[in-house]
Amino acid sequence: MKFDARSFVVFSISAVMFLGLTSADKPCAARAIKGRSPVCVCNDTYCDEIIREKPVSGSYVAYTSSEGGLRFHKRTAKLEEILSNGCCHTNFVVDPDTKYQTIEGFGGAVTDAAGINWKNLSTTLQDYLINSYYGDTGIQYNMLRTPIGGCDFSTHAYAYNELPENDTKLANFSLAPEDFDYKIPMIKKIMATSSTPVEIVATTWSPPKWMKTNNAWIGFSSLKTEYYQTYADYHMKFLQEYEAQGVKVWAITTTNEPINGVVPLARFNSLGWSPNHMGDWISNNLGPTIRNSTFKNVKILGLDDQRYTIPIWFDVMVNRHPKALEYLDGVAVHYYGDIITPPWLLSQIPEKYPGKFVLASEACEGSYPWDTEKVALGLWNRANNYISDIITDLNYDVVGWLDWNLCLDKRGGPNWASNFVDSPIIVFPENREFIKQPMFYALGHFSKFVPRGSVRIKVTENKPILRHTIENVAFVTPDDTYVVILHNSRSKIRHVAVRVGKEQANLDLPARSITTIEFPKY
Ligand SMILES: *[C@@H]1O[C@H](CO)[C@@H](O)[C@H](O)[C@H]1NC(C)=O
Ligand SMILES: *[C@@H]1O[C@H](CO)[C@@H](O)[C@H](O)[C@H]1NC(C)=O
Ligand SMILES: *[C@@H]1O[C@H](CO)[C@@H](O)[C@H](O)[C@H]1NC(C)=O
Ligand SMILES: *[C@@H]1O[C@H](CO)[C@@H](O)[C@H](O)[C@H]1NC(C)=O
Ligand SMILES: *[C@@H]1O[C@H](CO)[C@@H](O)[C@H](O)[C@H]1NC(C)=O
DSSP states (O other), rough: OOOOHHHHHHHHHHHHHHTGGGGGOOOOEEOOOOOOOOOEEETTEEEEEBOOOOTTEEEEEEEETTTOOOEEEEEEOOOEOOTTTTTSSSEEEEEEEEOOOEOOEEEEEEEHHHHHHHHOOOOHHHHHHHHHHHHTTOOOOOEEEEEEOSSSSSSSOOOOOOOOOOOOOOOOOOOOOOIIIIIIHHHHHHHOOOOOOOEEEEEEEEOGGGBTTTTTSOOOOOOOGGGGHHHHHHHHHHHHHHHHHHHOEEEEEEEEEGGGGTTTTTTTSOOOOOHHHHHHHIIIIHHHHHHHTTTTTTTEEEEEEEGGGGIIIIHHHHHHHHHHHHHOOOEEEEEEEEGGSSSSSHHHHHHHHHTTTEEEEEESSSTTTTTOOOOTOOOOOHHHHHHHHHHHHHHHEEEEEEEEOOBOOTTTTTOOOOOOOOOOOEEEEGGTTTEEHHHHHHHHHHHHHTTTEEEEEEEEEEOOOOOOOOOOEEEOOSSSSSEEEEEEEEOOOOOEEEEEEEEEEEEEESSEEEEEEEOOOO
């Protein structure tokens, strides 16, 4: 037989399709953790992958992860006719005509610690790790946050232009070894892996000590007034240096957690701001400096602190300094303390300040003093907390959700201030492997299926009055699909129906599970 390129190609494609290689998920290589949910192990020859499959007309695709050990368990089924008496105790009705906020994306943070841990893996594992988060067969993150200079997740505290002191011109500003060794290589790998542009949020924890009233990294502090413009220029210089390295920043925030320099309980790099001083600095220094530069399109996000600080550090600030609001594109909020803060504070931002958005810019588990186990392998409770928080935030108009460190070591570090915490990926370089925690899959149920440009739509839960709610959120995606995410946080299986147009999906939600269901647009 003569070699015929065309039939060879056809043959190859059908062989690949027949073998299922075009859309083969690679299941979690589960490792049991006593009394807990399993973790998924990636080593030099294997790492799990998940492919998002577009539902065909008349059917839906559902993905479930559970405490019991399911990880993106995928199944396709036919949509059914809606029965008049219903099939289920609980049903959800999707209303695509009622639309809310547009989604920007999901991601995690490239800290020095993340970069150090990543670089300590083999190159194969480095690729697997970035692909797991940002690849098309991973959970398709499309955002990241990175510190400007140091933060606690590093081996030491530092800032740019520490010397000479009192250098208002920042004549000696240069990036740190950590930028070249860890952060920039990791960011560039992420940019090369993601098939959508990665939006980068950059944040200063502390400027050089000489700009601060206490001349120290931690403790009660504020910015010396004579350095207000210098601190604005410090941000500009960072944007220039990163751009020179091929890294374009999408947004900066106005300093990480300013409350830490006012109520100095946290023992790591901080800069305190009163609402009044912050408003003054944004209006007269940071805002004009950025908007008058080639970086005028870089977004400026205020607050970058806990949700409960909104009424004072944001509302009071912009009341006193309306000009500051003109320079701000939105508000960044952190996760710690969400349980004690009403989520309607989030919706008030776009309501009171039209055109301003809310981004959840940092979250992690294991950070509280009572979390004695900082890295808790396989603990589903932590996935559960993430899921509840993300669904709540999204239902209160948040446009994106950023996790903290992309990966940490088994202690939850490195962290120079011993502020160890958990991460969705924990590295074990000594075993030539890393593991994915339940939190990784919790995040993936959103990030993979709710791409940038998705719009939240209304979904109504109908249930018997005494039945516990199943947390829910729904979107229409730019891929012409509806995505519904359901969280069964209880320890009993639940049979539900999800109604989309004239049809419905009937499905079981396992105990303590999250399910993402994708429907074709009708
Ligand atoms: C890597 O993981 C795969 C899947 O669990 C396993 O079959 C293989 O033996 C592992 N390789 C090593 C070197 O541990
Ligand atoms: C400039 O900064 C470097 C560290 O980046 C430092 O070693 C050097 O002493 C500084 N130069 C001056 C003149 O302070
Ligand atoms: C920087 O300014 C502070 C406060 O004015 C002063 O105490 C310090 O000596 C100055 N440092 C240098 C190197 O001039
Ligand atoms: C830009 O700079 C010029 C000159 O310093 C100033 O007059 C103007 O107000 C600035 N524009 C903005 C948007 O701040
Ligand atoms: C890298 O991993 C090795 C174990 O293989 C460990 O001993 C070392 O501390 C790690 N290095 C860093 C910088 O974390």
